[in-house]
Amino acid sequence: xxxxxxxxxxxxxxxxxxxxxxxxxxxxxxxxxxxxxxxxxxxxxxxxxxxxxxxxxxxxxxxxxxxxxxxxxxxxxxxxxxxxxxxxxxxxxxxxxxxxxxxxxxxxxxxxxxxxxxxxxxxxxxxxxxxxxxxxxxxxxxxxxxxxxxxxxxxxxxxxxxxxxxxxxxxxxxxxxxxxxxxxxxxxxxxxxxxxxxxxxxxxxxxxxxxxxxxxxxxxxxxxxxxxxxxxxxxxxxxxxxxxx
Amino acid sequence: xxxxxxxxxxxxxxxxxxxxxxxxxxxxxxxxxxxxxxxxxxxxxxxxxxxxxxxxxxxxxxxxxxxxxxxxxxxxxxxxxxxxxxxxxxxxxxxxxxxxxxxxxxxxxxxxxxxxxxxxxxxxxxxxxxxxxxxxxxxxxxxxxxxxxxxxxxxxxxxxxxxxxxxxxxxxxxxxx
Amino acid sequence: xxxxxxxxxxxxxxxxxxxxxxxxxxxxxxxxxxxxxxxxxxxxxxxxxxxxxxxxxxxxxxxxxxxxxxxxxxxxxxxxxxxxxxxxxxxxxxxxxxxxxxxxxxxxxxxxxxxxxxxxxxxxxxxxxxxxxxxxxxxxxxxxxxxxxxxxxxxxxxxxxxxxxxxxxxxxxxxxxxxxxxxxxxxxxxxxxxxxxxxxxxxxxxxxxxxxxxxxxxxxxxxxxxxxxxxxxxxxxxxxxxxxxxxxxxxxxxxxxxxxxxxxxxxxxxxxxxxxxxxxxxxxxxxxxxxxxxxxxxxxxxxxxxxxxxxxxxxxxxxxxxxxxxxxxxxxxxxxxxxxxxxxxxxxxxxxxxxx
Numbered sequence: 001x002x003x004x005x006x007x008x009x010x011x012x013x014x015x016x017x018x019x020x021x022x023x024x025x026x027x028x029x030x031x032x033x034x035x036x037x038x039x040x041x042x043x044x045x046x047x048x049x050x051x052x053x054x055x056x057x058x059x060x061x062x063x064x065x066x067x068x069x070x071x072x073x074x075x076x077x078x079x080x081x082x083x084x085x086x087x088x089x090x091x092x093x094x095x096x097x098x099x100x101x102x103x104x105x106x107x108x109x110x111x112x113x114x115x116x117x118x119x120x121x122x123x124x125x126x127x128x129x130x131x132x133x134x135x136x137x138x139x140x141x142x143x144x145x146x147x148x149x150x151x152x153x154x155x156x157x158x159x160x161x162x163x164x165x166x167x168x169x170x171x172x173x174x175x176x177x178x179x180x181x182x183x184x185x186x187x188x189x190x191x192x193x194x195x196x197x198x199x200x201x202x203x204x205x206x207x208x209x210x211x212x213x214x215x216x217x218x219x220x221x222x223x224x225x226x227x228x229x230x231x232x233x234x235x236x237x238x239x240x241x242x243x244x245x
Numbered sequence: 246x247x248x249x250x251x252x253x254x255x256x257x258x259x260x261x262x263x264x265x266x267x268x269x270x271x272x273x274x275x276x277x278x279x280x281x282x283x284x285x286x287x288x289x290x291x292x293x294x295x296x297x298x299x300x301x302x303x304x305x306x307x308x309x310x311x312x313x314x315x316x317x318x319x320x321x322x323x324x325x326x327x328x329x330x331x332x333x334x335x336x337x338x339x340x341x342x343x344x345x346x347x348x349x350x351x352x353x354x355x356x357x358x359x360x361x362x363x364x365x366x367x368x369x370x371x372x373x374x375x376x377x378x379x380x381x382x383x384x385x386x387x388x389x390x391x392x393x394x395x396x397x398x399x400x401x402x403x404x405x406x407x408x409x410x411x412x413x414x415x416x417x418x419x420x421x422x
Numbered sequence: 423x424x425x426x427x428x429x430x431x432x433x434x435x436x437x438x439x440x441x442x443x444x445x446x447x448x449x450x451x452x453x454x455x456x457x458x459x460x461x462x463x464x465x466x467x468x469x470x471x472x473x474x475x476x477x478x479x480x481x482x483x484x485x486x487x488x489x490x491x492x493x494x495x496x497x498x499x500x501x502x503x504x505x506x507x508x509x510x511x512x513x514x515x516x517x518x519x520x521x522x523x524x525x526x527x528x529x530x531x532x533x534x535x536x537x538x539x540x541x542x543x544x545x546x547x548x549x550x551x552x553x554x555x556x557x558x559x560x561x562x563x564x565x566x567x568x569x570x571x572x573x574x575x576x577x578x579x580x581x582x583x584x585x586x587x588x589x590x591x592x593x594x595x596x597x598x599x600x601x602x603x604x605x606x607x608x609x610x611x612x613x614x615x616x617x618x619x620x621x622x623x624x625x626x627x628x629x630x631x632x633x634x635x636x637x638x639x640x641x642x643x644x645x646x647x648x649x650x651x652x653x654x655x656x657x658x659x660x661x662x663x664x665x666x667x668x669x670x671x672x673x674x675x676x677x678x679x680x681x682x683x684x685x686x687x688x689x690x691x692x693x694x695x696x697x698x699x700x701x702x703x704x705x706x707x708x709x710x711x712x713x714x715x716x717x718x719x720x721x722x723x724x725x726x727x728x729x730x731x732x733x734x735x736x737x738x739x740x741x742x743x744x745x746x747x748x749x750x751x752x753x754x755x756x757x758x759x760x761x762x763x764x765x766x767x768x769x770x771x772x773x774x775x776x777x778x
């Protein structure tokens with residue numbers, strides 16, 4: 001009897017702590033499948049963020065470092081410079097990457113640092129309980145924008161992929177979404193391509209993954225997928241923003 | 246060579262620190278204990294710069310000179326600042342081209358040199374520091390001329406040795422001034 | 423014996439680090455330590471090393487974290503305001519038990535302060551700077567030659583104990599030139615680092631460099647385990663230099679630049695018949711408390727001389743523990759005390775004219 005489904009070898013056999021319906025689990029699995037397919041699990045060092053994915057170091061079978069909040073691209077830079085022939089990736093949320101770690105993100109990209117960044121954008125701070133993120137949408141209700149994000153007072157969301165694609169350093173930037181099976185399949189292709197860019201020493205690659213947070217959005221998992229599709233994708237259009245050889 | 250506490254002071258860009266380094270280097274080669282301490286900060290060009298060179302038989306304690314034996318002064322602000330700190334019986338060497346006043350102290354030896362004028366006659370005002378070093382050697386007998394000549398050769402990159410010859414020429418001119 | 427060269431303290435640190443096998447330097451420009459970065463920028467590419475100018479001190483120290491976690495001998499350097507920014511990363515490096523060398527060429531503070539030499543970061547260096555229960559091993563050289571030897575030792579100590587080691591200098595030491603020798607005597611050891619994250623090669627369980635423990639008991643356990651390491655450092659690594667201590671009635675104490683000035687002052691005092699002696703801590707943490715304790719058996723008074731408003735004096739008071747009066751003299755903000763001021767202070771103490 002042939003197996004139709006199994007845990008990727010690059011994923012640890014441990015229960016994850018993520019909320020029901022959260023898309024972190026999907027994103028983790030995609031990365032692990034890509035590591036399996038590229039055969040790089042033993043060559044890879046991952047860097048976990050601060051945020052909901054803080055325990056990512058317990059979930060991937062590859063070597064892992066846990067970084068301070070926002071500093072993952074700097075930590076990854078340190079690692080990569082020491083072991084340039086290994087594969088180094090960071091896994092970061094929107095608060096980590098686009099607020100407290102903006103400088104580290106922008107400059108790692110500008111340097112063309114040969115690392116891969118997986119950027120989970122779910123438009124909210126999950127771990128601390130649903131505060132406004134740099135990527136929260138205009139009008140979005142959160143614990144710290146209880147009357148809806150008022151752009152006059154709280155400013156506008158940051159479109160990281162568009163912003164970074166203006167730089168010469170990055171080799172590949174794509175925004176994908178986890179709201180449907182076709183989009184999830186596309187997301188995996190993008191992640192694989194990002195890792196391949198690094199293997200080919202093309203420089204900085206980033207995949208922005210639009211994701212859900214049912215718990216802090218106050219929606220069911222199914223409603224969350226719909227909210228992502230109806231609200232986030234229009235503001236954060238999917239597609240390849242940069243692809244150079 | 247004598248043990249000396251030397252302050253060299255002037256504008257940034259006059260080669261104050263390099264002149265000090267030559268003395269420190271020559272003393273090191275001669276087996277003395279030495280330290281060289283620059284003022285530092287936004288004074289690459291134009292601001293005041295000085296350096297403290299301690300030459301001693303004993304290991305150097307404080308590298309900061311409060312009362313120098315010798316003051317080599319290459320501008321008016323540095324003479325104003327350091328004149329009174331020189332020890333009784335000490336020496337002040339003054340670039341007469343740039344400093345429009347006399348030393349007021351009567352308990353120190355003073356040597357006035359037209360350092361910048363001599364340097365310009367040699368083709369480059371930036372050689373004034375070397376002229377001052379030459380005048381200082383003559384006045385104090387702190388080093389013999391060859392020790393500093395050697396220091397100049399050793400402290401200028403091999404690719405720029407033509408400059409060493411010019412520096413030595415300027416120093417000798419100061420020595421004979 | 424190799425030839426003596428005339429070198430700035432900052433450059434000597436950089437050259438010594440390279441001799442010790444450091445091939446990774448991450449930094450950010452700040453006066454008065456920039457020569458370290460400039461030297462590294464020039465040398466590293468020629469020897470297959472990495473010099474990277476980071477976008478901030480915050481980023482630089484986190485690059486150090488990553489590189490140390492990948493098993494490298496790595497260094498960063500800065501001066502006071504930059505060291506405050508590094509505080510976050512230093513706490514994480516301490517918490518993850520990563521070895522690295524951090525150089526602080528201190529200038530006056532607080533805030534932007536000034537650019538002239540100071541010793542006002544003693545508390546930051548020895549008592550924390552970042553958050554949490556941790557220590558840095560803090561080495562305080564007082565000459566350019568010692569900047570060389572202690573830099574080399576710093577890398578060995580860091581690897582031996584898996585601890586961040588700080589080299590605490592100041593603007594004077596960083597900027598001054600003195601003759602130095604780079605001998606082959608203190609060639610560094612090579613330490614195995616099986617904990618490093620360099621890829622599992624599918625031959626072992628994954629290594630994790632981490633500072634997060636959600637269970638209080640687990641976190642407490644790691645801290646207590648680290649404390650054992652600290653205890654062993656206190657047992658084995660204290661360094662201190664004393665002079666004229668045997669018959670000293672007045673024990674002056676200073677580290678770094680101010681110890682040089684104290685040396686000149688004590689020579690003067692001895693000439694004038696005062697029985698003055700010196701304790702110069704070379705490790706500021708661990709602090710050589712036992713030396714002070716012993717000196718307190720015969721000393722009439724202690725005097726801490728610092729380029730601050732009085733920081734190390736607190737550790738001296740703890741060590742002396744009320745056995746003798748502990749006085750303080752300091753200048754700060756970039757002002758350097760003079761030997762004459764120190765001599766005068768000792769005379770005041772001897773004459774009963776100084777309050778503690």
